[in-house]
Amino acid sequence: MTSPRLADLTTAAVGGPARHYVRAETERAVVDAVAGADAAGRPVLLVGGGSNLIAADAGFGGTVVHVATRGVRTLAEDADGVLLEVQAGHPWDELVARVVADGLAGIEALSGIPGTTGATPVQNVGAYGQEVAQTIELVRAWDRREGRVRTFSPEELEFSYRDSALKRGTVDGSPRHVVLAVRFRLCRGADSAPVRYGELARRLGVEVGGRAPLGRVRDTVLALRAGKGMVLDPADRDTYSTGSFFTNPILPADGLGGRVPAEAPRFPVVDVAGRPLADRVKLSAAWLIDHAGFAKGFGLPGTRNELLGLDGAAVAGGRAALSTKHTLALTNRGGASAEDLMALARTVRDGVAAVYGVELVAEPVIVGTSV
Incomplete structure (x- = not known):
């Protein structure tokens, strides 16, 4: 073929x-x-x-x-919850929709994320206050070096913000450990896990740490993501992207210097168990990009970064641009090449570094080229 x-x-x-x-x-x-x-x-x-x-x-x-493997299997269940094993190729949002419909809580805030289940532990996928690290009980993977199937506990996976031991063992998209299946432990209940993200809590009308009906949480997250161009839609060029291109930078709490203004959003950093790390602070990559002069749609004809004196269309001929809905997404406007996206990524990364002294780190796997 x-x-x-x-x-x-x-x-x-x-x-x-x-x-x-x-x-x-x-x-x-x-x-x-x-x-x-x-x-x-x-x-x-x-x-x-x-x-x-x-x-x-x-x-x-x-x-x-x-x-392209698929399948969801119940391994154990009791009055409190279930243990599910999901094949690596199973579409992630299909899994979320299924467990929400079944009254199982723990991944509802991860609705609308594209991709497959096997990718989620590699990146420790997270959104709106949830991470898969909070519900993963085991990952089964093929060890290419040892030529055998291995299992990994959460401790062995060494989860952190958008990172894991699996990711650190991947070079240019080629992992040492090939995920075959992921096991999740989810809780029974009509309501969600505690809502930890302020924007989501406000839309739901609950306090941070409160709960809301599972289906309502899923619907609200899908609406929030769609408003940012983060739900795949073939008719919407803003969704031709890898989602958030840059991770939110995590820096020493006492190491920001004077270049990041006091009004820049700062978020607490917690470990996998939810314990705050007092010596670290998370900044908003989207805020840094926007306030470094890169507005939504930068890269399209007629756009300009006045702060840095950059013409948007000159970066990639208008073929690649920031989403018109969200500054964190780098989008293919039609006919873009990988090098067009990389040129845009470099321009944004270097601009933020020039204005704020903060180095943004790319989130997607980039193979055969570089930012």
């Missing part, structure tokens, strides 16, 4: 052809594809939903393994 272009497998819709391509619909097929490529000495790139990946315009010279 003809190998697809990575542009056809990713939500940013950029990237050249794969030299070898395997669509793996079973765990055995995933392991065989990866092990076969390793035995042949070919580089491996894993693709699930493609929502956190930007691949080079030249494509990928090794084997692209498209993880």
